[in-house]
Amino acid sequence: MMKVAFLGCTKYSEELLRSITEDNSCEVSVIFGIPKKFKINYSQEPVINSNYADLSVFANKLDVPFYLIDSEKGNRINDYKSLLSELKVDVILVMGWYYMVPDSIRSLAKYGAWGIHASLLPNYAGGAPLVWAIIEGQEKSGVTLFKLDNGVDDGDIIKQAEFKIDKLDNITSVYDKATRLSKKILKEALNLGSENEFKPQDKEKLKIYPQRNPEDGEINLEWDSERIYNFVRAQSSPYPGAFIRTVDGKKIVIEKARIVD
Secondary structure, eight states: OEEEEEEOOBHHHHHHHHHHHHTTSEEEEEEEEOOSEEOOTTOSSOEEOTTBOOHHHHHHHHTOOEEEOOGGGTOOGGGGHHHHHHHTOSEEEEOSOOSOOOHHHHTTSTTOEEEEESSSTTTTEESOHHHHHHHTTOSEEEEEEEEOOSSSSOSOEEEEEEEEOOTTOOHHHHHHHHHHHHHHHHHHHHHHGGGOOOBOOOGGGOOEEOOOOGGGGBOOTTSOHHHHHHHHHHTOTTSOOEEEEOTTOOEEEEOOOOOOO
16 A cells, blocks of 8 residues: 655645545555645735645544645745655655645655646646636646656656536536546556556646636626636636626626527
């Protein structure tokens, strides 16, 4: 059985953690989290995690140590290098995480650090891949389990799985599809252990998309109906939402839209 350290702070993280522990796919030795409100380099103001999950609750149930990586208090994952070295884990699972994991940490695990990106890499690397895929009208996406490297989502691919994006899907339904497939490929890889194959990516084909913040959700009413429709469904609940502004500056969030002939 693979011995793992788990890094996560979202509902997606919680779903994966529950999945791999309920059927004993691995042994979790330690869990790390990030506060709901945290600082990150791409934003001058603190960021609020709209999909937050407190994994300390889960750690208590599993009776394993939990540590909070709080950048506002100056602590980093590197501060736990000695702990991770002593634990001698097989793999570090980075699932729903907002900080880069340096090589000094990744190298402490026998098989390195693994992450799941919600796209078919090398497509839609970077931030908010499912949101960008829906905004751009894609009819399919997928999930990729890969080994973390020094760049953005550019490590060796371990497993991939594809799903369809239907016209009536919104970010919630697409997110659910990605979560189900993520559980499947992660369990398969953990069970395979040393038998996993690592396929290098063609890094020249990587297209890295930027992270998004709430103000990026403003609708341009000069766009055609198809683009506005995709823009709305890509950013619906639990995200802050697409919006328009009234003449007096009031923000009106559009949760759902349809195209009328």
